[in-house]
Amino acid sequence: MHDTGLFKFTMSGWLNNPIEGVLLDITGVLYESGEGFGTVIPGSVNAVQRLKDAGIPVRLVTNETCDTRSAVVKKLQSHGYDVCEADIFSPAPAMVALLKERGLSPHLLVHPNIEGEFSSLMKGKPTCVVIGDADEAFSFANMNKAFTILMEMEKPILFSLGYGKYYKHKGKLQLDVGAFANALEFACDIKSEIVGKPSSQFFGAALQDMGITADKAVMIGDDIVSDVGGSQKCGLRGVLVRTGKYIPAFENHPVVKPDFIADNLAQAVEMIVNAEKAKKT
Amino acid sequence: MHDTGLFKFTMSGWLNNPIEGVLLDITGVLYESGEGFGTVIPGSVNAVQRLKDAGIPVRLVTNETCDTRSAVVKKLQSHGYDVCEADIFSPAPAMVALLKERGLSPHLLVHPNIEGEFSSLMKGKPTCVVIGDADEAFSFANMNKAFTILMEMEKPILFSLGYGKYYKHKGKLQLDVGAFANALEFACDIKSEIVGKPSSQFFGAALQDMGITADKAVMIGDDIVSDVGGSQKCGLRGVLVRTGKYIPAFENHPVVKPDFIADNLAQAVEMIVNAEKAKKT
Helix, strand or coil, X not given: CCCHHHCCCCCCHHHCCCCCEEEECXXXXXXXXXXXXXXXXXXXXXXXHHHHHCCCCEEEECCCCCCCHHHHHHHHHHCCCCCCHHHEECHHHHHHHHHHHHCCCEEEECCXXXXXXXXXXXXXXXXXXXXXXXXXXXXXXXXXXXXXXXXXXXXXXXXXXXXXXXXXXXXXXXXXXXXXXXXXXXXXXXXXXXXXXXXXXXXXXXXXXXXXXXXXXXXXXCCXXXXXXXXXXXXXXXXXXXXXXXXXXXXXXXXXXXXXXXXXXXXXXXXXXXXXXXXHC | CCCHHHCCCCCCHHHCCCCCEEEECCECCCEECCCCCCEECXXXXXXXXXXXXXXXXXXXXXXXXXXXXXXXXXXXXXCCCCXXXXXXXXXHHHHHXXXXXHCCCEEEECCHHHHHHHHHHCCCCCCEEEECCCHHHCCHHHHHXXXXXXXXXXCCCEEEECCCCEEEECCEEEECHHHHHHHHHHHHCCCCEEECCCCXXXXXXXXXXXXXXHHHEEEEECCHHHHHXXXXXXXXEEEEECCCCCCHHHHHCCCCCCCEEECCHHHHHHHHHHHHHHHHC
């Protein structure tokens, strides 16, 4: 455990370089999922406000694909967060933009809530498959449909909206899109293109929006691979929080070593804000 | 294509070594799956009989886990095959034996038709998960249940009854157990233990039953990886047939090169029987 009592005297290494922007995961960092809108994580609303007050820009980078961005904003506002759609980077809008750019027509295996976002692109025979966290829609019939469409393509193209292993839903761990993407990849002998965390384009878009380079930014999340490992690969510092789907085994992950492990967002933000204040004085 | 007209004068390399036993895949080699019992593949009933008449023992090695062995025998007999349960090597009985040997109690994600075979082993809290071709039972809820049980184990143990990518069902390709095993493996960061083709123990059991070594045996199947690649790894010769789930891409597989590609079982058997006859004269 990091001894925050020592902080005032010896600044942790991860705080030495300037922090000019912070990326935050949403679920498990700002609120815990659960019935209805879930429950806010104590101290997180205030933490986001403290960053803004300190002049440190914040963007929310989420692999949430069970809700549209406007639904996510409503949920966050109900918890007291001061956020708008433009603050949120989520896979579906990025996917729509990429499909338009490449002139592809998708077959969808995604949550019914976000199907509408793709409606203008559904023209004729599908030329790719887009898989997202489809939840109950991950039926055998739907998996087979996606598989069959891929097998009929000369060069199958599979996009995965994020690539998570699992997440916490109503207090229980639940399989995420990465598991089902793996099933299709194995069956079709292909690799999916990931749109969302941990892809570098995705982190890059949020950094570009803040106008800063990766070495000036910190990502804070509860997913050791997508949040921490993914951001570190792009040159950001990756902080793991002990909330959300965190399990102690993350602290001994064979590959990913977080730059810091905080009990929660509030603790991480307190350290960041204090460090930046100290640099200015 | 192999020119069988030349056969009498130049014997193909794969026929040079003695063939003292033949292993056959069932679905896609003896019959095509379909409504009811499916349809027999022309020439296959006669081919099996020709091997027996030539004194070459035959065993059926199948990854079939949607039916018990007795149901498979009934199906084969209805098509005119002269076979009994002892001729058939299938994953479920091998799995039951292995679970007894290791004292494990399984959580099952298998086809309802074979659940009964495991009933004597279902005692208390599961200590492993067994996944088979569960067909419609591969629901999101059942996948999550298996995932959750694995995550609750200190050292998760996952057995996969075969490891196929897909198979042909009623004329359509359908995802096989390997795809869903991959999903659980990815989510839990584990590897499954395969019981069935292409595991070497499985081929070994059939060879042992015939009392011959791998170098004296030929495996004939329609699955380039499980049948051909798997048997070759064990030292058998692997013959691919252009029936069942065969697709032309199998002939240019990046890793597996069949010892021979036959139009169907009848062609492969004709070559084997003629070659063995020629060696004796």
